[in-house]
Amino acid sequence: SAEVLLNRTDIAAALTGIQDPTAAQAPERLAATQAELARVPTIARRAVESVGLKAGPGYLLGESSVTAHPDADLFEFAVTDRSPALAGRLATAYAREFTLYQSDLEQQQIRSALSDISRRLHVLAVAGQQASPLYTDLVQRRTQLTTLQALQTAGSAVVRDAVPGVKVAPRVFRNVVLALAIGLILGIGLGFLYDALDPRVWSAPEAAASLGLPLLGRIPRLKKGSSLVMAADPHSRGAEAFRMLSANIDFADEEKRARTILVTSAISGEGKSTTTANLAIALARKGHHVVVVDLDLRGPSLDGFFSLNGQPGLTDVALGRIDLEEAISGARKPRNGTDADTRPAWRQGDPGGVLEVVPAGPVSFEPGEFVTRPAVGSIIRQLGTRADFVLIDSAPMLSAGDPAVLSRYVDAAIVVVRLDGVRQGTLAELRRSLDTLHCEKLGVIVTLADEGERYGTRYSGQRKPPAGQAAWRSSVRQIKRL
Ligand SMILES: Nc1ncnc2c1ncn2[C@@H]1O[C@H](COP(=O)(O)OP(=O)(O)OP(=O)(O)O)[C@@H](O)[C@H]1O
Ligand SMILES: [Mg+2]
Structure with a gap:
């Protein structure tokens, strides 16, 4: 499995200057949302393609899990595969593709905010209101956003690549024990059946x-x-x-x-x-x-x-x-019964x-x-x-x-x-x-x-x-x- 650190930069706060009070109160919710986000097929498809696997996104989604760490801003991307090496590669690729996808999303948000501000500045300029306080404020925000765009790091980062996986299946010992137990139960059952079919007289x-x-x-x-x-x-x-x-x-x-x-x-x-x-x-x-x-x-x-x-x-x-x-x-x-009978x-x-x-x-x-x-x-x-x-x-x-x-x-x-x-x-x-x-x-x-x-x-x-x-x-x- 690979691990991803979640960077909790609040873009909305950066844009508006207003801190979202719920973000601080419910970090688990944010983590859960991000973990869900990681399950979008686009990310899975990109990960599968990046390791050169000829399979659809469904394969990876079926064989993987994304779990948010309960006490830290970390996600674990775990993948199960017949080949431990491939499982490791897939987990790392999956984690990377997730961070890229998430970073794209944030860049998109900044880009659309910037274009919105530019459009409004243009409208004000056409109206000759460059001296208005709104114009000044919008210019200030554009500067902030441009800086943020330049500084923008990914919203998350892969902090640990997956090492080649450990074998979780087939678990030979467990399977043998299970087979023996089932065999035993079946044997006893058949014994009872035999007993039932061979009635007593x-x-x-x-x-x-x-x-x-x-x-x-x-x-x-x-x-x-x-x-x-x-x-x-x-x-x-x-x-x-x-x-x-x-x-x-x-x-x-x-x-x-x-x-x-x-x-x-x-x-x-x-x-x-x-x-x-x-x-x-x-x-x-x-x-x-x-x-x-x-x-x-x-x-x-x-x-x-x-x-x-x-x-x-x-x-x-x-x-x-x-x-x-x-x-x-x-x-x-x-023969003469007069003698005392001393026999046993x-x-x-x-x-x-x-x-x-x-x-x-x-x-x-x-x-x-x-x-x-x-x-x-x-x-x-x-x-x-x-x-x-x-x-x-x-x-x-x-x-x-x-x-x-x-x-x-x-x-x-x-x-x-x-x-x-x-x-x-x-x-x-x-x-x-x-x-x-x-x-x-x-x-x-x-x-x-x-x-x-x-x-x-x-x-x-x-x-x-x-x-x-x-x-x-x-x-x-x-x-x-x-
Ligand atoms: N009619 C009966 N009622 C109660 N117990 C009996 C009866 N017949 C035999 N037994 C008991 O069953 C047991 C076996 O009996 P017995 O030794 O006569 O059998 P057996 O067929 O000669 O055995 P083996 O093949 O070992 O010589 C003994 O403990 C005997 O007391
Ligand atoms: Mg006898």
């Missing part, structure tokens, strides 16, 4: 239908700290759900002749181990001989359910360290059934590779000849290939789905994974069923989801239909 029948499998059982939310509800609280709603599940499995088993059953899920934490352990007890209490095996070598947990921590297990057998019999924990309940709670109360547990044992190898060993298959087959049901707790399907490998050794698989808003997309993916299994698919067990059903029962018309959620979900459906 809240009903057990809907989940089963999505997987194309029968619904075997609905396990409600169990009380905290009572995961092994079949032993801890056999009269609870949770235990009842496992009894119903065991009845359904019994029925499905008769149809499909499944003995060894793999329990899997889409992702971890859906309740495989909890469900397997309780189901094993429920089946045993119905009089079956049940062996429950921990083959979730990525997160073994059955030993914890049955208080067998540190016991040798399946891995020891597969590695030939111990015999299968040594890895099986559990005993047949004495989970083994009490089963009328003649047997529950045996094969914990995982120490895992010091890659689980994915381990399950492919022939020894694992042979252990499962051996257990299958020994019991009515062999329930095998395994890893989640979408994060491990173990269930697919183990499916070669088993008769059937059951899939556990945690019904607290599982995504339609996850179920679709799970369905594709289930298609790769080499065994029968018995059906689906949903956990946390009551929570899902709270919303899911809208289909049966008993209870409705909160109004907001219903509206939201129905609008999402509409979007999907579109």
Whole structure:
């Protein structure tokens, strides 16, 4: 930017000898007027021409500003251009052209005043009134004006040329930060959109239908700290759900002749181990001989359910360290019920059934590779000849290939789905994974069923989801239909 000093010579005062009182009172107004004057296209055109730019005055007016200094008689002429050097040159030229223009204006004023006085002097002379006081006064004024004309400096002067401009745009850092922020907001927005377009499933029948499998059982939310509800609280709603599940499995088993059953899920934490352990007890209490095996070598947990921590297990057998019999924990309940039942709670109360547990044992190898060993298959087959049901707790399907490998050794698989808003997309993916299994698919067990059903029962018309959620979900459906 260039700076211009405003010279506040009052021409009118010089002409009339009368000081304009408002000029002294309102210097800001004078400055503002001058700043406005600087915006006339003539000045801009001359400035653009003087730097040899092929552009109209509009270009300069659009890319420049003229600001009056608040505390001094100074103007700042600022110009923005792609080229900092050109911006500097333009600002200086603009300031110069302004001072020239302003000086021209003032000269013009003096010239017209002088010609006016000359004309009046001529009229007086023709009338022979050279001796009149008016004539003398006019002559005096003409002298003053001629002196003023000779002395007249520009009404303003450029006091500082513009140096090549500083870069004000493009501001790369600011733009990058802005782009990142916008990208982030857009990304989050798209995430929400994706979320909205991939609705969650809240009903057990809907989940089963999505997987194309029968619904075997609905396990409600169990009380905290009572995961092994079949032993801890056999009269609870949770235990009842496992009894119903065991009845359904019994029925499905008769149809499909499944003995060894793999329990899997889409992702971890859906309740495989909890469900397997309780189901094993429920089946045993119905009089079956049940062996429950921990083959979730990525997160073994059955030993914890049955208080067998540190016991040798399946891995020891597969590695030939111990015999299968040594890895099986559990005993047949004495038939004559007269003996005091001193067994752990989970083994009490089963009328003649047997529950045996094969914990995982120490895992010091890659689980994915381990399950492919022939020894694992042979252990499962051996257990299958020994019991009515062999329930095998395994890893989640979408994060491990173990269930697919183990499916070669088993008769059937059951899939556990945690019904607290599982995504339609996850179920679709799970369905594709289930298609790769080499065994029968018995059906689906949903956990946390009551929570899902709270919303899911809208289909049966008993209870409705909160109004907001219903509206939201129905609008999402509409979007999907579109
Ligand atoms: N029906 C249920 N009600 C309430 N909580 C449950 C229920 N089933 C399982 N849980 C809880 O959910 C968590 C995960 O359960 P669990 O370990 O049985 O799942 P999992 O599928 O075996 O997980 P992982 O894949 O990690 O082995 C545990 O804290 C468990 O107590
Ligand atoms: Mg588990």
